[in-house]
Amino acid sequence: MHEINAAPWRKSSRCGSATCVEVAKVDGRFLVRDSKNPDGAVLSFTEEEWAAFVEGVGAGEFHF
Template sequence: MTKGLRLDLSRAQWLTSTRSAANGDNRVEVAFVDEAIAVRDSENPAGPALIFTAAEWDAFVGGAKDGEFDL
């Protein structure tokens, strides 16, 4: 996660993960803003968001596709 990167997320268009359960506890939303990616808990939209660079996001997505985070 990028330290010190601050973004104005007031106009962000948040996308809900297709893997998020409609009634589950594990729902996240993602917004692509100013060459960065923001991730937040959809049940707490006023709460904090994690901010990632494009390279960090690509590494995360690649790891997820490769099964690096499978339990």
């Protein structure tokens, strides 16, 4: 857990005071967590999974 908490977490500047996700890259994997609950669950994605997600966001696949 210490390695995860010590990771260089990044949060979007668009979050403001709202709940956002934070992203960090550790050992070639992308980690995602809730910014309001940094000790909670952490999702882990491979570089390929992360690239597919970023591509999908850019293509508007997650626009509701």
